[in-house]
Structures are given as structure tokens and as C-alpha cells.
Amino acid sequence: MLPYVMHRLFTYLIALVWLANGLLCKLLMLVPRHAAIVARILGPAHAGLLTRLIGLGEIGIGLWVISGIKPRWCAWAQIILVLTMNTLEAVLAPDLLLWGRANALFAVLFCGFIYLHYLRPSRLAAA
Template sequence: MNNRTRYTIFTWFITAVWLANGLFCKVLHLVPRHQQIVARILGEAYAAPLTIAIGVAETGMAIWIISGWLQRLNVITQIVVIATMNLLEFLLVPDLLLWGRLNALFAFLFILLIWFNGFILYPKNIQSA
């Protein structure tokens, strides 16, 4: 498998993660735990609309990834958002996370994948054969 193929596969995988967490888990409320996390961190009063807003933003991230527009800024934004969200969850609501504090490991691995895909495999870095 060549690097262009890896890049494409990883890009679709990363997009799928954002789409699943944004649209399915938060906007469509298929995983109520996400709203519970928002409620605990930001307050119960606005948890439902804030969860939907976060889900819409995550769905927007998926669209941005696929668009390829300002790709490196997108990679940096993804890394900052994932690191921030997971640090807050690690510190404030570890009991609500799917794997508890171990979620931080999966977040770190996801950040590494995003970095590798966006800065190493990015097609402009791949030499033509």
C-alpha cells in the first residue's frame, strides 16, 4: 500500500470519527453519555443545546477535513480541540468516559494519527514515482 492510499484511508477514518461523535452521538443523541459530560462540565441548564452545538461543530470538522481547505490549519485545530476536550474530561468527568482515564491514551493515539496523516502523509509531501 502506498502513502497516497494510506493518506486517503486515514483521512476517511478520521472524518468518520468526527462524524460519528458529532452527528450520531451528540446531534442525534444516540449516546446520552455525551450530554451528561456536557451537563457536568458546563451545567445542566444548557446541556442539551450545547451538546447539539458541539455535535454540529464536530460534524463541521468532518466536512472541513474532506474539503481539504487549509489542511494544515485543520490538523492543528483538530489536535488542539481533541487535547483540550480530553484534558477537561480527564480532570472533571473521568467516571463518565467510556474507558475512564484510559480515554486519554486513545485521544493521544488519535492525535498522533491526525498529525502523521496531516504532516507526514499529506500528498504534497509525497514524491511522484
Template sequence: MTKSRINKILTYFIATVWIANGLFCKVLDLVPRHEQIIARILGGGFSRPLTILIGLSEIIIAVWILSGYKKKFIAITQIVVVATMNTLEFILVPDLLLWGKFNSLFALIFIIIVYYNAFYQKQFK
């Protein structure tokens, strides 16, 4: 398999993760735990609208990834967002995470995939 093919597969995988979390888990509220996390961290009064806004932001990230525009910048943005989000969740709401504090391992793996795809793979057109 060529590097550009691997890059394309990883790019689609990364975008799918953002769409799944943004659209299905947050906007469509198929995983209520996400809103509970937001309610506990940011307060319950506006947790549903905030959950939808965060979900829409994640969908925008997915579209941006698929567009190929400023690939390295969006990769850095993703890394910062995932690291920040998971650090906050690890400290503030580990009981609401799917795998508890073990979620951090999956976040780290995702960060490594994003970094590898943006900085070590031949980019496809």
C-alpha cells in the first residue's frame, strides 16, 4: 500500500471520528453521556445548546480535514483540542468517560495518528 493511500485512509478515519462524535454523539444526542460531561464541566443550565455547538464545531473540523486546507494547521488544532478536552475530562469527570481514565490512552493514540498523518505521510490530492 502506498503512502498516499495510507494517508487517504487515515484522513477519512480521522474525519469519521470527528463526524461520529459531533453529529451522532452530540448533535443527535445518541450518547447522552456527552451532554452530561458538558453539564458537569460547564454547568447544566445551557448544556444542551453547548453540546450542539460543540458537536457542530466537530463536524466543521471533519469538513476542514476532508477539504485538505492547511493540513498541518488543522492537525495541530486537533491535537490541542483532543489533549485539552481529555485532560479536563480525566481530571473533572473520569466517572462519565466510557473507559474511565483509560480514555486517555485512546486519546493519545488518536493524537499520534493525527500527527503521523499530517507530518509523516505523503499528502494526497
């Protein structure tokens, strides 16, 4: 019983990261820094719209995580997206990041958590 509860808890925590960032930070624009990062990377002309579209995508990922559909594909998609986004941000907009280039540490930790939760070899053997 406990492994199942822990698995669900970790799944919801991962989904919460995507849902909160997508809805609160980007779609509702409660953290303007996100739109500034998008403007720096993709240009200011449509930064507001693009930020909201990215937010919708992040909400979609959060829902995918909760759905449990193709969890390995979902995990790899998350890891690739997080590492790609954070690399772009660290190179093109480090001054706009909450912790500067140290954001990369949190990105790697989050990716490691996703990996351990969904992709570690002992988990694959049980699936």
C-alpha cells in the first residue's frame, strides 16, 4: 500500500510543478519574469501570447503526468523539455532567472527526480 501511495504522491508533485508554472506563472502572468524571458529568447513582439501558449503546454504536460498514459514517454519528454528550456534560459537570459545560472541545479534535480520516479532500472523491471 505504501509504495502505491508514494508513487501517486510523487506523480502529483511532478504534475503540480507543471500545472503551477503553466497556470500561475505563464497563463495568468502572475510572475512577469517569465514573459520577460520569453521576450528575450523569442522576441518581444508576441511575448505575451507565446508565454500563455507555453503555459498551456505546461498545463498539458501536467495533465499528461496525472493521466498516467505512456509514463516513460512522458518522463523523457519532461526531461528533454526541462533541460532544453533551462539551457536556453541560462545562455540567453541568465539575468532574468530567479537564481541566475544556479537554476540549472534545480532543473537537473527535477530531472533526476523524474528519472528516479519513472525510469530507474528497478522500476522498469517491475513494469
